[in-house]
Amino acid sequence: MAKTITIDGVNIPYEEGQTIIEAATTAGIYIPHLCHHPEFTPHGSCKLCTVKVNGRNCSACTFPAMEGQEVINNAKDLNDDRQKITQMLFVEGNHFCPSCEKTGNCQLQAVAYHLNMLDDHFPLFYQHREMDASHADILIDHNRCIFCTLCVRASHAHDGKDVFAISGRGINKHLIVNSESGLLKDTNMAATDKAAHICPTGAILIKHTAYQVPIGERLYDHQQIDQVSLNTELVDHDK
Amino acid sequence: MTNKIRVATTSLAGCFGCHMSFLDIDERILELAEVVVFDRSPITDIEHCSADCDIGLIEGGVCNSENVHTLREFRKNCKILVAVGACAINGGLPAMRNFIPLEECLNEAYINGIGVENAQIPSDPELPLLLDKVRPIHEVVKVDYFLPGCPPSADVFWKFLTDLIAGREPSLPYELVHYD
Numbered sequence: 186m187a188k189t190i191t192i193d194g195v196n197i198p199y200e201e202g203q204t205i206i207e208a209a210t211t212a213g214i215y216i217p218h219l220c221h222h223p224e225f226t227p228h229g230s231c232k233l234c235t236v237k238v239n240g241r242n243c244s245a246c247t248f249p250a251m252e253g254q255e256v257i258n259n260a261k262d263l264n265d266d267r268q269k270i271t272q273m274l275f276v277e278g279n280h281f282c283p284s285c286e287k288t289g290n291c292q293l294q295a296v297a298y299h300l301n302m303l304d305d306h307f308p309l310f311y312q313h314r315e316m317d318a319s320h321a322d323i324l325i326d327h328n329r330c331i332f333c334t335l336c337v338r339a340s341h342a343h344d345g346k347d348v349f350a351i352s353g354r355g356i357n358k359h360l361i362v363n364s365e366s367g368l369l370k371d372t373n374m375a376a377t378d379k380a381a382h383i384c385p386t387g388a389i390l391i392k393h394t395a396y397q398v399p400i401g402e403r404l405y406d407h408q409q410i411d412q413v414s415l416n417t418e419l420v421d422h423d424k
Numbered sequence: 425m426t427n428k429i430r431v432a433t434t435s436l437a438g439c440f441g442c443h444m445s446f447l448d449i450d451e452r453i454l455e456l457a458e459v460v461v462f463d464r465s466p467i468t469d470i471e472h473c474s475a476d477c478d479i480g481l482i483e484g485g486v487c488n489s490e491n492v493h494t495l496r497e498f499r500k501n502c503k504i505l506v507a508v509g510a511c512a513i514n515g516g517l518p519a520m521r522n523f524i525p526l527e528e529c530l531n532e533a534y535i536n537g538i539g540v541e542n543a544q545i546p547s548d549p550e551l552p553l554l555l556d557k558v559r560p561i562h563e564v565v566k567v568d569y570f571l572p573g574c575p576p577s578a579d580v581f582w583k584f585l586t587d588l589i590a591g592r593e594p595s596l597p598y599e600l601v602h603y604d
Binding site for chain 1: 507510513514515516517519520522523557559560562563567569570571572574595596598599601602603604
C-alpha cells in the first residue's frame with residue numbers, strides 16, 4: 186500500500202524522499218512557486234509555496250512528505266499571503282512589464298496573474314540597479330532579479346560553470362558574475378547554457394529574440410501558470 | 425439625468441492611451457451613456473469635479489504638483505476612485521526617470537539635448553513643479569480599485585463599469601488581467 190498525504194483533503198501518494206511539492210506535482214496539484222525547479226536542489230527562499238502542514242506553515246519545496254500529513258494549499262489566507270509576497274517582489278525590484286521583453290512569458294508576472302494581483306499595495310522602492318549588456322548573446326537586467334538563485338544553481342549543477350552567485354545581504358543583496366571585471370562577457374557563459382534560460386523573470390534574457398512571439402500570443406497570455414507549470418514540470422520529472 | 429451615475433476621468437502623468445482604450449468600447453458607449461453621465465473629463469472638457477461624482481478614473485502616475493492637486497480633487501469628490509493602467513498603479517514608463525536625478529533629466533531635455541535652441545530650463549510660474557520622483561497614485565491617496573494594463577483593454581473598462589453599475593463587486597477574469 187502506497188504511502189499517502191492529503192492536500193486540501195485529497196489523498197495523494199508519495200515516494201520516500203519526495204518533498205511535498207514533488208508529491209503534489211506528480212499528483213497534478215499546483216503549488217505556487219518561483220524559486221523551486223524540479224531539476225535543482227530546493228532553495229526555499231521565495232516562500233510562495235508556503236503550505237500548512239498539520240497546522241504549521243512550511244515551504245512545500247523543502248519539506249519532506251511524510252505519512253499522514255494533512256496539507257492545506259489552496260486556501261484564501263495562504264493565497265492572500267502569496268499575493269502580498271508577490272507584491273513585495275514587485276515593489277523591491279523594478280518590474281515595468283510594458284517595457285520588458287519577458288512579458289507574457291514571465292513566471293513572476295504569471296504567478297501574479299494567477300493570484301489575481303491587481304496592484305502593488307506597498308510603496309515602490311525605485312531602487313537603481315544596473316544592466317549588464319556586455320555579453321554578445323545574453324543580457325542581465327538586475328532591475329528584475331528576485332534572487333531566486335535558479336541561475337546560480339543551474340550554472341553550478343547543470344552547466345558546471347559557476348557563472349553566478351548572490352552577494353550581500355538584505356536590501357543590498359545582488360546577483361554577481363564570476364569574472365575579474367564583473368561583466369558577463371568575461372565569463373565562459375554561453376547562450377545555450379541552462380542558466381541562460383532558467384530565469385523566472387526578465388533578469389536574464391537571450392538577445393535578438395525579444396519579439397519573435399508577439400505579445401498576446403505568449404505562454405501565459407491565455408493559460409494560467411498552474412496548468413503550464415504542471416505540464417512542463419511533469420515532463421521534467423519524467424526525464 | 426440626476427439618477428445617472430457620475431463618472432469623472434483624468435490623465436495625470438499618462439499618455440491618454442488608457443482613455444483611448446476606454447473609447448475602444450465603441451458603440452457600447454451608447455449603452456453606457458444611458459446610465460452614466462461624464463463629469464470632469466477630457467471627454468467633456470469640464471474643468472473641475474462636481475462634489476457628487478460616483479466614480480473617478482485616474483490614468484497616469486503623479487509627476488508634478490498639479491497632478492497632486494488634481495488627484496486630491498478627484499479623491500475628495502469621487503465616492504470610488506480607480507487607478508487605471510500601469511502608470512497609475514506603479515508609475516509606469518514616466519517612472520523610469522526615477523533612476524536619474526531630476527536635474528540631469530532637465531539638463532538632458534532642455535540644455536544639452538540634440539537640436540535644442542535657446543537652451544534654458546522652463547521656469548514660468550504657471551508651470552507646475554516637477555516632483556523628484558514619479559509616484560503611483562496609491563502612494564498619495566486611498567485608491568479603491570485597480571485596473572492593470574498598458575493600457576487596460578476596452579473589455580476591462582466594460583467589465584469593471586458594468587459590474588459596478590449593476591451593484592456587483594467588480595472582478596476581472598484571468599483573460600482580462602494583463603500588466604502589458
